[in-house]
Amino acid sequence: MKYLGLIWSALYRKPLRSFLTLASIFVAFLLFGLLQSVSVAFSEGVDFSGVDRLIIAPKYSIIDPLPEKHAMAISTIAGVELVSHRSWFGGVYQDTNQFFPRWPVPPESFLAMYPEYLLTEAEKAAFIQTRTGAIIGRPLAETYNLKLGDKIPLIGDIWPNKDNTAWEFDLVGIYDVADESVETDQMFMNFEFFDEYRQWSQGTVGNIVAKIKDPDDSAAIALEIDRLFANSSDETKTTTEKAYNQMFANQIGDIGLIMTSILSAVFFTILLLTGNTMAQAIRERIPELAILKTIGFSNTSVLMIVLCEALLIALVGSLPGLMLAAALLAKFSQSISVFNGVELSALIVAQGVGLALLMAVIVGLPPAVRAMRLNIVDALGDH
């Protein structure tokens, strides 16, 4: 790196232009980091799913009820370790714009099924014992300024209660999550209270979750479960949790795909333009490169100097851009719904760095080769 001084003076020749070039690369990679992450989340579903969990859903539509007693039958199947269930509450908190998913669940099996929701032992016990108990994620608690012991009133738009009044749940736990990809904007409440107090559909649930001992058996067990209820009035459709989430992601799908494909086109436009500016900066200095060769720099050295300059700009611009994208996603993954559970994966960082290197080579190589092959007399004569 003995030529670092030379490269530095090349960049410092027009500091403003170098700065602006760096800045556009920075912005391009910031966008890349953010949108590529969102895109992955859209197309593959946020991956908080366990490989060892199966979702047993109604065969014909998510709005059909499943009998709760299906859960009991499923738990007797060999290879099934644990069974729980959840139902969609819907509901309105404050006003319809304050939406977050709410699920009545049986607390004990729910906590065993999803160890990724972290609660203290006292909170766990309170959730299991409190009939009107509910837990929410920490970011939700912060958004609505809720503390343990607070009451959470919900209007049951799908499920009115027997008195036709607002539901009231007691906040008994605020959960953290084991890793950032787990969604935190959800509320879970005690199913037993919900089931007894709602006006209709007692004894039914939304879908059933089964934990299996060996993920390799999932296909066989899924078939067995569906066969168990075939030709009953409540047939089922069993998939892995990942496939189930994927199905939902696909339904939102189109939008994510369109957004990200527009944006990737634009990302490449920015790079193309920046590359153009970088190449121009090198072309302008060809007489100077001729002087370097005159005073004895070898052809390879000149090639390397020019290439290194391009690499330096590409990396110094792109790495902070990717870093800022990671930081923003980490900060907002919990609070902005588009970014919920989205994170900048190592793969995306690698893709970003790869693109930066590729850009440096594409932009730097032609003028570098030209500089290498430069005929000193001609180049100096141009001046």
Add this chain to the structure above:
Amino acid sequence: MNTLNQIFVITLMNLRNLPARKASSMVIVVGIAGVVTVMIAILSMAQGFEATLRGAGQADRAIVIRAGSDSEMGSSVPVDAARLIETMPGLARIDGNPLVAGETYVIADIKKRANDSDANMPMRGVEPESFEIRNEVKIVEGRNFQFGRFELIAGVKAANQFQGIELGSQLSIRGAKWQVVGLFESDGSIHESEVWVDNAILVAELNRGWGYSSMIARLDSALDLEVLGNAMEADPQLETKAVRESAYYNEQATGITSLITNFGYWVAAIMAIGAIFGALNTMYSAVSTRSVEIATLRALGFSPIPVVISVLVESIILALLGGALGSAIAYSVFNGYTASTMGATFSQVSFDFAVTRGLMVQGIIWSCLLGLVGGLFPSVAAARQPITVALRGL
């Protein structure tokens, strides 16, 4: 020479030698075209979605749903309540028969054509009056279904979206086989994403003997919503409310529309920053390659202001070119592009992007602003260059 004249002369001179700086000028044009295309594309998605939902709502129609619910999906209206509501004031009537129909709104898992994945196809059970009330619905292919038969008609968007919806084919929904007998349009509204069948058969299939999801009513006039609402409230047996159809669909559109719109502006803003850096770069280098020329003009007695303005004008013209190009691309690629997503009731909504004139104007205004910002600093730098230093560059 007066200032105006000077501005004119210098600006013209700048523009005339633009072709010599083609490559670097393209940076501004293409960069800003990119920003404008993306902004318009994303916003046109929001507009199209909103238009599809709002298009379904009319001021003189009311949706009757259970008082606590806010969508047809989560609502239920018992049969006896429905019979009572038919007698209420405020409803439009033909020969004394009220224009009100009970409907059932459910979803069913059907595979999408695009990705072979199960998606929630909305399905509406309707009564004969439904066609009278929703008179924008027109059969465009085949015929209407016959009541009492397992026949269905599909909205054109649903037919495009879901596997097995072809005229004459049989579609298996919820274990029953339905004959596809017709396709309908409804002025591009959300109903085109639905499949319609005889309500009585659907209710029997679902074992929902207890009633409807909702009712749709034509009001005597748009002002009669209150009359109907008051009549419902006066009856203690009824747990229903009447919502103006236009308000109902506005509410359903709000969440997703504002999500997409916000996202669009955020992305466009970040990209705009990138484009400004590019524009600044271009204009600075345009100014620096012309520094001798500018200094000569100044030495000849031209004042700095025309120099500033000439650079600004050049930058704005390039930006406008970019804006126009971006709008044109957005219009030709995205206007009318059909996409689908999951709407407020989990059901699939298919909609067309709408690149409206308003959006294109907005894009042009943005490009103008970007050009202004991108040109401002370089133009000032050009005018403030000491003449003697710049001339020495010769």
